[in-house]
Each structure stands twice: as structure tokens, then as C-alpha cells.
Amino acid sequence: MTELLPNYFNGTWQTGTGAGTVLTDPVLGTELVRVDATGLDLAAGFGFARAQGGQALRALTYRQRAAMLAAAQKVLQANRDAYYDIATANSGTVKNDTDVDVDGGIFTLGTYAKMGESLGDTHFIMDGDAARLGKDPLFQSQHILSPTRGVALFINAFNFPSWGLWEKAAPALLSGVPVIVKPATATAWLTQRMVKDVVDAGIFPVGALSIVCGSSAGLMDQLQPFDVVSFTGSADTAAVIRSHPVVTQRSVRVNIEADSVNSAVLLPGEAAGTEAFDLFVKEVAREMTVKSGQKCTAIRRILVPEALYHAAAQAISARLAKTTVGNPRNEAVRMGALVSRAQLVAVREGLDYLKGQATVLHDGSTAALVDADPAVACCVGPTLLGVGNADGSDTSDRVHDTEVFGPVATLVPYRTTDNSIAHAVALVRRGQGSLVTSLYGSDPQALAWAARELADSHGRVHIISPDVAALHTGHGNVMPQSLHGGPGRAGGGEELGGLRALNFYHRRTAIQASTAVLGQL
Amino acid sequence: MTELLPNYFNGTWQTGTGAGTVLTDPVLGTELVRVDATGLDLAAGFGFARAQGGQALRALTYRQRAAMLAAAQKVLQANRDAYYDIATANSGTVKNDTDVDVDGGIFTLGTYAKMGESLGDTHFIMDGDAARLGKDPLFQSQHILSPTRGVALFINAFNFPSWGLWEKAAPALLSGVPVIVKPATATAWLTQRMVKDVVDAGIFPVGALSIVCGSSAGLMDQLQPFDVVSFTGSADTAAVIRSHPVVTQRSVRVNIEADSVNSAVLLPGEAAGTEAFDLFVKEVAREMTVKSGQKCTAIRRILVPEALYHAAAQAISARLAKTTVGNPRNEAVRMGALVSRAQLVAVREGLDYLKGQATVLHDGSTAALVDADPAVACCVGPTLLGVGNADGSDTSDRVHDTEVFGPVATLVPYRTTDNSIAHAVALVRRGQGSLVTSLYGSDPQALAWAARELADSHGRVHIISPDVAALHTGHGNVMPQSLHGGPGRAGGGEELGGLRALNFYHRRTAIQASTAVLGQL
Secondary structure, three states: OOEOOOEOOOEEEEEOOOOOOOEOOOOOOOOEEEEEOOOOHHHHHHHHHHHHHHHHHHHOOOHHHHHHHHHHHHHHHHHHHHHHHHHHHOOOOHHHHHHHHHEEEEHHHHHHHHHHHHHOOOOOOOEEEEOOOOOOOOOEEEEEEEEOOOOEEOOOOOOOOOHHHHHHHHHHHHHHOOOOEEHHHHHHHHHHHHHHHHHHHOOOOOOOEEEEOOOOOHHHHOOOOOOEEEOOOOHHHHHHHHOOOHHHHOOOOOEOOOOOOEEEEEEEOOOOOHHHHHHHHHHHHHHHHHHHOOOOOOOEEEEEEHHHHHHHHHHHHHHHHOOOOEEOOOOOOOOOOOHHHEEEEHHHHHHHHHHHHEEEEOOOOOOEEEEEOOOOOOOOOEEEEEEOOOHHHHHHHHHHHHHOOEEEEEEEEEEOOHHHHHHHOOOOOOOOEEEEEEEEEOOHHHHHHHHHHHHHOEEEEEOHHHHHHHOOOOOOOOOOOOOEOOOOOEEEEEEEEHHHHHHEEEEEEEEEEEEHHHHHO | OEOOOOOOOOOEEEOOOOOEEEOOOOOOEEEEEEEOOOOOOOOHHHHHHHHHHHHHHOOOOHHHHHHHHHHHHHHHHHHHHHHHEEEEHHOOOOHHHHHHHHHHHHHHHHHHHHHHHOOOOOOOOOEEEEEOOOOOHHHHEEEEEEOOOOOOOEEEEOOOOHHHHHHHHHHHHHHHOOOOEEOOHHHHHHHHHHHHHHHHOOOOOOOOOEOOOOOOOHHHHHHOOOOEEEEEOHHHHHHHHHHOHHHHOOOOOOEEOOOOOEEEEEEOOOOOOOOHHHHHHHHHHHHHHHHHHHHOOOOOEEEEHHHHHOOOOOOHHHHOOOOEEOOOOOOOOOOOOOOHHHHHHHHHHOOOHOOOOEEEEEEEEOOOOOOOOOOOOOOOEEEEEEEOHHHHHHHHHHHHHHOOOOOEEEEEEOOOOOHHOEEEEEHHHHHOOOOEEEEEEOOOOHHHHHHHHHHHOEEEEEEEHHHHOOOOOOOOOOOOOOEEEEHHHHOOOOOOOHHHHHHHEEEEEEEEHHHHHHHOO
């Protein structure tokens, strides 16, 4: 039997009392470790985090907690090789893709350590200036942000066991709010190891950071009015979380990041072979294949002027054809596996569904795998679909509604009457709210105008123009400085965005008082 | 038959096709008007507001929309007398109480007109400064706030037919988001008249402001991902709204303001007869009786040092005894009616429930009504309850959990070992999140410390010290400059707070681009 990973909960390492769920290598099919949460005293563990962890964290200042984030970052950096090994085995990712998760998480943690320092040795945050409540300035209103007196429960997704933990935990811990993380079972190992390393280093107060691996059953029931829950995953599970009585009846604050049918838009006036066109092709092919397309921010819809449909199809396909797929341990391999057989099935089903309204422009399903057994490995080559012409873009509703969580995207041509992007904008909006759209062009004014038109339906607009060809941070990479989240289908959440991330973990209060009292705050 | 009030919906005035619901005078019992929403084409009306109203509003700048708010304010001011007559008849409120609703609403509208001007002739709001995304400053992230491309549905409470409309509509319209208001049926008349006056004046674009009176059936079903809904009312209805599929599945943004068991705390060290003690007694008695206690911000729990229990009971009771109750048309009357027989029954039931764990210190139920028939009028005198001693404060859970929406409050004594307010703070927190708490004392440091302790469980902390005796704005009055809302039981919402109110109607987006593109925004 494989090792049963212990949970860190209620201030102690404890294994579940059940047989556990096996985590497997998605390339080799071998069994790795087991996780289990059976028999945990959930009420005690949540109570412990709230009372011990919360109180100890709140007794520290922002600067002190920021220093702890920095110390945690150092611990993680020191153990980086072990994380890469776990990711290779459990996520089936090539080194570059592991980097996005592991180093992305460590970088985000470090960024919050630095930003947190700027908040100084205080216990709450001033929110704006005092405002007079009448002609006499003696009585004023000063808003402040106080850490919420509860726990932060994270129910995380399988695709980012490292980054998904730290992009949420860094702002929470900096805010003084204890964290209980429930990683997705399929890839829980890396999250568990990172938490273990940080806990063993004794950096944070006991109860500040807990982990429960295995089933999420009963976790939501433990939440109380001052707790918060942050979920990343499917829209279906998101709806279940939002319908839970602790949310509907006790106002537990929820952040959701769910399905997102992201887009990339090549603006009119950029002929095939121009720099903007080439940057567009390169970014689309890259985004389709990074982490085998298992990124909530990956490009799913590729919008091009109708006249460039064939040129774009050809150029993107040519790049995709070079993507070798297979065992990430083989240095010739560019793209590893999907996370599980279940995901492989889901991606194939999703592809079939999309094909009902689109044709295949590049077929990755037939490519030979490198160093991997197709009967075992959860590998699939990148596939480019297309809807043919601008009328097809209007009538193919599936492409606008369906997130296939693999290396799959669809070319969506738009009409460019009078060089307008109105049709492109209308098509992008049919995604009903997305995490990110990227725009490609060389005219700053046209790019800025398109960004403003698309802003309200996106959490982020990433603009690639030739002047930032070597500098831009990538359509799909989530930078801690920028908001991560999106309205509507994308869940309506807000994460990161620099210190904005702290809002979720704080309560805003207007203090109305005499200037003498406000001066004592 | 009384007049059937028309709805303004889908760009036209139209009456419902049903018999309608009768609105009555809660003092005289007479029938006033009828409202009905039967037969309205909801899909068409919501679509019209979204397309016509939204587009027209967004084409204007903040400054232009602010000017419209100012124009609307003038119209309302010109028709003020009519609103007072409607309020007297339909809400049964005395002039001072009508003032809180009618003039409070007009004042809030005017405040947003002024604040909006400062946003200038722009179409979106810059959110913070641009942040570098690497060492090279050429590629940066700039956050912006864009008006959401949907409608704002308001499902409002019966106690503030004027203020409840304008405190929500002013930030929404200023943001460029069209409003559809569904006032509570019992007092819908005043809301309908105000909307009618503003619509007839032709100030806002057609579709910017709509009203549906009567049943709310089907309204939520119309919402789409970019719409928002703001609800004020009971926790039960709030849970229904939050469980609706448009919220759980389509991420429709929700703001809830529900039950709140607000408190007032006299700090230790303020003997009976001191200025702070007297200010405390005066404010508590005032808050209990304003609008017959039908204010979501009204004081429900009165915390005093245990040693002052009897002195406080006596002093507050003495003030309450002077409160004449009855027909608001009689100038001798200080407190009018509850809004309906249903509310009268609910308040009596709530009182009985509280009495199961408290004793009556001042009984208002037996006072003779002035100019009103007790068999008809929905009048009830103010009642002060008490839990006897500090142990009673701990064991009487009902007082911490129950909002009786009438002139009812309970005296809750706390232990003051070592002059500490720890026990008071713990008792206040048992409210599980409230809109407001008020603190009374003369030591700025002690007041500031208590404010910080209680901030995280309140949307507002109102501090009354002798130096602001004549200046403070009142425990229960909601100032547009300050946040209105509270965590947990209070619903977790945020309204007002100056320009912070606009956040709910905007979407935040990180624009990542070269400085050349950002310069064109």
C-alpha cells in the first residue's frame, strides 16, 4: 500500500481512518500516495483555527505577518526540487509547466511578503480619508478595514496545487485570517507537501495554516458568519457552494472562480506576416499547450478578421504540429499529460461536442506519444477547431458556451466592416463573462478602445503590441499585481490585484466620531 | 374603487391587469390606492431597460449623470408636500419621522449629485495607479472600473419608501446603470409618486428608471450575468434571493441588508447623571421611538455596566413615558403607527417571545392612543425590556438573536471587572454581525479601543462623546458618506460610504499593456 498522507488539522498531524483515495501518475498509471479525511473532528479543527490561529495572527502586525510570508517563501525555495518531482509524477507536467505552478506560487507568496511590508506595524488598514458629516469638522466618518474574525476555507482546483494554494493563502495570512485548504484530491500531494514543509518550519502560529486532503464532505457545514470561502473549480460545484445554507442564511462571504471561455482577438488591419499577427499566432499556440490547456485562463476562442481565417489556421496549426506530447521525463517532450483518465474522457467528450458545430483544422488526437503508452497515459495532442466563417461564429453557440479543459481552442472569424471590431466585441461578450481576453495589434488607440469595450465583461485585458513583444507577461499568466477573476460565467470573483486581495479578508467599517476619538484609533 | 397606480416599465406607464392589492392608512384603516403588476411583459421590460436605458446612460459622463441627479433632487424638493401627505396617510408617520425618509432620500440624492461631479467628464473610473509587471516600466497593469452592462433590480423594504429608493438609485444611476425598483407593497405609493414625478420631468433617458408595484413574482428570473440585485428586508427572503439560480449559477451580483440586532454600549466609568450617561439615555429613547422602531438601524440591545442597570432602566423609562402615541395628524403625537396590522401582530408576537427571557421595565402596550381607535390603528407604545443582571445577559439568547421591528429594546447589563469592556464586546458580538453599534463615553482612548474591537462585526460604529453632543448625526441615521450594511446576520452587504457605493455597479478590470496603450485609455 502507498503512503497515507496525514492532514494537518486541529493543530496536529493526523491521518484519516478510512482506506483513502489513491493518487496516480497520469503518465505511467502508477499509484503514488493516498489521502483521506475520514474521522476528522471538523468542528474542533475549525474552532481551533478560528480561536488559536486567528487570535495569534491578529495579535501580529501586517509587517510581522509579511515577514512570515517571506520566511515561508524561503522554505519553499529550499525544497523546490522535491516539488518538481511531485509535480512530474502527480500532474504529469513538463518542467516549464511545473514552473508556472510551483515557481508561480512561490513568486506570488514573495510578492505579498514585499507588499505587506509596506502596510507597516499596524493591526488594521485605514480606508480613505475622514469625511466631514456636517459643516463642523469636529464630527467625522473614517472608514477602516479590520481582519475578519473567522477562518478562510479554500476549496481548490486540481490544475494548480501550488499556485492555487499560495495565491489565496498569501493575502489571507497577510490579512491575519487563518487558512484551511482542501486541495483537489487528484493532485493533493504537492499542496500537502508544501504545507508540511511550512508547518514543520514553525513559521506561522499554530492553527494559522491547516490542510484537509480527501473528501470535502462536511467542510461547508462548519462555516460561521465571519468565515469566508474561496472556491476554484467547476460551475456546478460553485452553484452548490453558493446554495449552501451558511452562504444563503449566514452571509458567509464567497469568492468563486469557475468556467471561463477566454478569448484572444487579433485586431483588424494586421495582415498575415506582420509582427502583431506573428505575436498573436505564437501566443495562441503557447497558451493552448501550456499545462496541456488545463488553465482557467487559457485561450478557448481565437478571434480573427474573417479574411485572415485561413492564414491564421495555417500558422497556428504549423506551431501546434511541432508540439511533441508524452512523458514529461523525456526532454524532447513539450507537453505532458492531462491530470487523470477522467479528464482525458471529459476533454474527448468536450471535443466531440464542439465538433458538432466546428471543423477540425489541426488534429492532435492522432499524434504518436513520446515515451508513453496511449492505453495508460492521459495524454492528448493539441487540437484546433474552426467555425469556417463569420456566419458560423454567430450560429455556433457551443464555442461561446463551452470550456473544454484541455489543449483545445476554436478559431472564430469576425466581420470587419469599416475596420470595426463591433462584431468581434459582440462575439467575445457571448462568453458571458470571462477571466481574460487578449488583444493583438499595433495601433495603441485601437487597442485602448477595444480594451475599454471589453473591460466590463473581463477581469483582465492583456494587450500584446510589438513594443512589448519581449516584455509582456503572457495571456494566461496571472500576475499578483493584477486582478484575477471575472464576472458572470467566470464566477464573479476577485482575487489578487495587489493589496486589493486583502479586501476579501477584511470587513469595512465606518467609524463616526469626534476628531479626538478618531485621533486615538 | 381606489385608484390603481400605474407601473412605469418598458418605457411606458401601464397598469396591471389584475384587481390589485389595496394600500391602507395604518392609523385610520381607510383604503388609499391599489397596486398591481399582473400581465407585465417582464422580459420586454428588463430588455428595454438594459438596452435603451443602459446604453443611453453609459453614453453620458459621470458629470452629466450627476447633473441629472441634481435635477431630480430639485423636482423632488418641489413636490415635497405631496410626499409628506402620502407618508402621513400610508406610513402613519409623524412629521419628524417622515423627514427621515423623505428628506433623507432627497439629501442622499443631492449628496451623490455633488460627489458625482468630482468624477468629471469620463466614462470609466481609474482604480489606483499603474503597477509595473517587471523591471522594465514599459509593460504595466492599470486597473479600471467600468459600469456593468446590465440593470439594477431593487427589491425594497416598507419602512423607507423614499430613502430606500434614492440611497440605491443615486449610486446606480450615477454609475450609468438603469434601475428597476420593486417597492414593498404596503408603502409603494410614495415610491411610485416620486418615480412618476422624476419620469414626468423627463430628466433621465427613457428606460433608466422603471418601477414595478405589486408582486415580485418572476422578477428575479429575468436577471442575467451582468445585472445586479439589491435587497433590503427579512433574512428569510434574503435566503430565497441568494438561492435563486441566477445568483448561484449565473453569478448575478447581490447586495443584501437583512435583520440586525443593533446595540448601544455605555462604557464603564460613566456614572448616572454624567453627560455621557445622559446622552446615552436620550439617544436610546430617541432611537427606540423614531419611525416606531421600524428602522433596520434601530437600537435593539442596550448595554450598560451592571451597576447602572436600574438607573438606566429608570432614566430611559422616564423618557419613554413621555412619548405620546397615536394619529400623526395630531400635533401632540410624538410617535405614529406601525405600517400595517400584520406588523402590529408581528411586533406583539416578537415582544411575547422576548418576554420569555426578559422582564418588562416599561410597558407601552397599555398607553392610551391619541386621536386613534386601538381596534383599527396599528399603534403600539414603546416597550423597554431587561434581562435583570449580567448572568441574564449571558443566558438570554433570544435578545441577541431576535429583531423585533417596532419600538422595543432590551437592557443588557454587562460585567465591568477591572473597568474592562470585554464582556460587553462578547455580548455585542452575539448579534452575529450588525449594521451599527453606538458607544457612549468621555474617554477618547477607551472609545477608540472599543470601536476597533467591534469594527469587524459592524458596518458602522457611531461614537457619542460630550464634545459632539450637538453635532453627532444619530445612531440610526444613515449618512451617505458612511458605509451602510453589516456582516453576518445583517446580510453582508455594503451600500453608500460615499463613492464606495459605485463599486457595486462597476466591474473591476486589470488592463495589462504597454505605456503607449495605457496612455490612450
